[in-house]
Amino acid sequence: MIGNIVKKEFKELFILSTILPIVVIAIVYGSVGQMIGNVGETIKEKPVIGIVDMDDGNFSVVAMSVLTEAAKVVYNGTDTEEGLQEVRKGNGVALLAIPENFSQNIYDNRPGEIEIYWIMKGAGMMDSISSGTVEGLVQSVNQEISKKLIQQDSSSDPALVLNPTTRVDTTFFKGKEIKGLSPSTLGNMLVSQSIVIPIVVMMLIIMAGASVISSMGLEKENKTLETLLTLPVRRSHIVIGKMVGSALVGMIMAAIYMIGFSRYMTSFQVADVSLADFGLALGMPDYLLIGISLFVALLAGLALCIVLGTFAKNYRSAQALVFPITALALISTFIVMFKDFDTIPAVLKVLVFAIPFSHPMMAIRALMLDNYWLVIGGIAYTAVFTVIMVGIAVRIFNSDRLLTGSVRKRAGLGRLGWGFRR
Amino acid sequence: MKAVEVRELVKDYGNFRAIKGVSFEVKEGEVFGLIGPNGAGKTTALRVIATLLQITSGSITVFGYELPKEAGEVRKIISYLPEEAGAYKNLTGKEYLNFIARFFGEGEKFHRIVEKGLEIANLGERINDKVDTYSKGMTRRLLVGRALMVNPRLAILDEPTTGLDVINAREVRRIINSAVEAGVAVLLSSHNMLEVELLCHRIALINDGRIIASGTAEELKKEYDARNIEEAFVKAIK
Numbered sequence: 262m263i264g265n266i267v268k269k270e271f272k273e274l275f276i277l278s279t280i281l282p283i284v285v286i287a288i289v290y291g292s293v294g295q296m297i298g299n300v301g302e303t304i305k306e307k308p309v310i311g312i313v314d315m316d317d318g319n320f321s322v323v324a325m326s327v328l329t330e331a332a333k334v335v336y337n338g339t340d341t342e343e344g345l346q347e348v349r350k351g352n353g354v355a356l357l358a359i360p361e362n363f364s365q366n367i368y369d370n371r372p373g374e375i376e377i378y379w380i381m382k383g384a385g386m387m388d389s390i391s392s393g394t395v396e397g398l399v400q401s402v403n404q405e406i407s408k409k410l411i412q413q414d415s416s417s418d419p420a421l422v423l424n425p426t427t428r429v430d431t432t433f434f435k436g437k438e439i440k441g442l443s444p445s446t447l448g449n450m451l452v453s454q455s456i457v458i459p460i461v462v463m464m465l466i467i468m469a470g471a472s473v474i475s476s477m478g479l480e481k482e483n484k485t486l487e488t489l490l491t492l493p494v495r496r497s498h499i500v501i502g503k504m505v506g507s508a509l510v511g512m513i514m515a516a517i518y519m520i521g522f523s524r525y526m527t528s529f530q531v532a533d534v535s536l537a538d539f540g541l542a543l544g545m546p547d548y549l550l551i552g553i554s555l556f557v558a559l560l561a562g563l564a565l566c567i568v569l570g571t572f573a574k575n576y577r578s579a580q581a582l583v584f585p586i587t588a589l590a591l592i593s594t595f596i597v598m599f600k601d602f603d604t605i606p607a608v609l610k611v612l613v614f615a616i617p618f619s620h621p622m623m624a625i626r627a628l629m630l631d632n633y634w635l636v637i638g639g640i641a642y643t644a645v646f647t648v649i650m651v652g653i654a655v656r657i658f659n660s661d662r663l664l665t666g667s668v669r670k671r672a673g674l675g676r677l678g679w680g681f682r683r
Numbered sequence: 684m685k686a687v688e689v690r691e692l693v694k695d696y697g698n699f700r701a702i703k704g705v706s707f708e709v710k711e712g713e714v715f716g717l718i719g720p721n722g723a724g725k726t727t728a729l730r731v732i733a734t735l736l737q738i739t740s741g742s743i744t745v746f747g748y749e750l751p752k753e754a755g756e757v758r759k760i761i762s763y764l765p766e767e768a769g770a771y772k773n774l775t776g777k778e779y780l781n782f783i784a785r786f787f788g789e790g791e792k793f794h795r796i797v798e799k800g801l802e803i804a805n806l807g808e809r810i811n812d813k814v815d816t817y818s819k820g821m822t823r824r825l826l827v828g829r830a831l832m833v834n835p836r837l838a839i840l841d842e843p844t845t846g847l848d849v850i851n852a853r854e855v856r857r858i859i860n861s862a863v864e865a866g867v868a869v870l871l872s873s874h875n876m877l878e879v880e881l882l883c884h885r886i887a888l889i890n891d892g893r894i895i896a897s898g899t900a901e902e903l904k905k906e907y908d909a910r911n912i913e914e915a916f917v918k919a920i921k
Contacts, residue, residue, distance in 0.1 A: 483769040483770075483771065483772060484765060484767055484768045484769040485768070485769055485770065485771055487730075487733075487735060487763065487765040487768065488763065488764075488765065488768055488783075488826075488829075490734075490735055491733045491734060491735060491758055491761065491762075491763040492758065492783070492786045493755070493758040493759040493786055493787070494758075494786055495755070660737065661696070661735075661736045661737055664730070664735060664736065665696060665736070
């Protein structure tokens with residue numbers, strides 16, 4: 262008896278429209294993971310660096326020995342500018358400069374400075390892996406010099422023996438020279454400053470998208486759609502009305518969610534660091550652009566949902582159709598959080614750019630780094646995407662498809678006596 | 684002027700032909716019934732005239748407006764009641780009537796439309812309850828009220844009394860007759876032969892996408908030497 266019920270339930274639930282979105286999304290996730298690359302491999306790879314040694318003392322020899330063994334050195338000389346050029350050419354992470362009197366300072370009980378010129382490529386969480394490896398190398402240099410100091414018994418200052426070197430960081434990132442910050446610190450600050458927008462966008466799209474798709478499913482399930490379509494109102498007004506109504510519901514739901522989420526995020530905030538101190542502040546025009554980007558992305562998402570909603574046969578099938586939207590929003594959110602747009606492979610760039618929700622997620626970081634073209638281009642693309650989607654939705658609303666569904670399949674069933682209601 | 688003029692209407696769903704060259708007319712102030720078994724093409728014909736489906740070939744005019752070119756104008760003068768239609772479950776009956784009335788008028792006109800809807804639906808205090816709590820009969824009365832309150836020139840009613848008990852079905856038929864007395868042309872479909880005989884001035888018998896006979900009930904009974912329309916229909920399809 263139970264087997265009979267299980268069989269019936271399985272047949273009811275395991276249908277193409279339920280399975281297909283999950284299969285497609287599984288493939289997309291798999292491909293995205295493949296394209297982003299393997300974190301383990303990145304960690305194992307030797308970082309590419311350049312070294313400028315202007316000291317040539319005992320301790321700089323120790324440092325050179327550690328660095329050359331653990332890293333791929335593309336420049337080893339005495340000219341910082343030339344070194345930077347070589348590191349850039351070799352797609353390297355940093356140029357480490359050991360200044361004159363490095364060893365002498367340590368012998369004089371003063372920490373030896375290591376100047377690190379970082380070439381930062383992206384501000385995503387995964388983009389700082391290589392710089393993290395170099396930071397580890399610098400730590401190793403520190404330890405080796407400590408050992409040497411202990412062996413030689415050449416210092417009486419325990420603090421210096423434990424930390425004989427200090428770092429002076431300068432980060433070059435997208436045309437900006439940021440003094441005093443390493444890529445990992447800068448990346449963390451940028452991620453923490455720009456994490457809220459992706460979450461807001463994701464929640465807005467998911468909440469509002471679910472509302473509009475469910476609304477289409479309910480119109481069909483409650484048999485109200487036919488009445489609506491025979492009223493003296495333009496199809497485009499029906500589409501826009503549904504979009505705006507769902508946007509309002511979605512915004513209220515997302516706002517409620519964000520109240521809880523912002524309190525959750527506040528609990529993790531350790532220090533109040535201002536990016537403005539490093540020339541990474543946003544002005545009013547920037548906030549305006551973020552607002553526009555968010556608004557057009559919401560419209561684009563809803564227009565896409567309306568098109569998807571036309572495939573809903575009832576409330577249950579509408580729920581399954583929310584899944585692709587959720588997955589697209591999640592893909593955008595994760596890619597934007599973990600990788601920078603500039604550091605992802607070309608195919609993934611196209612995918613991220615094509616998903617309209619990505620643009621407001623990327624906007625804050627892009628505007629901080631004065632990358633206006635990415636933001637304005639994103640807004641233009643999203644607006645065009647919205648217009649096309651609304652056009653498709655209106656076309657579907659004007660066609661038989663909305664009421665009759667898949668013609669070929671139904672025609673076939675018609676011969677079996679299950680076809681169209683004529 | 685003719686309320687509806689259908690000429691050689693063909694409607695395909697992909698490679699399936701649902702209507703195979705149907706022609707008929709509905710005059711002003713008359714009730715015209717399309718009767719036939721399930722799957723005969725009644726609902727498809729009504730949906731095409733109600734601007735919901737595209738025409739494959741043939742022509743349709745509604746009070747002189749040509750479909751699909753003037754679909755917007757047609758929607759202003761028709762009212763369509765689909766079979767087993769529903770209303771928005773989270774609205775009250777009155778809110779639903781208000782929602783529909785706003786598409787047809789503002790100010791005083793809006794209030795007149797809603798008042799008429801309330802009168803036709805005749806749901807008393809229950810009109811202020813959510814539609815979700817209504818019985819099938821109450822929902823149907825609300826929907827008939829919705830369809831006729833806007834003073835359409837043509838009411839297209841698909842199986843208007845289907846699923847209703849005798850009392851509710853009689854009430855719906857009474858409402859339709861009142862609307863016709865007020866000058867509304869009605870095009871309805873039914874497979875209830877008794878209802879058709881009671882309501883319709885003229886009838887078309889439709890089977891397998893074709894009209895096989897048409898005329899008044901008396902004419903059809905005479906033509907097929909039948910005691911009632913049901914018998915005439917059975918003889919017609921043989």
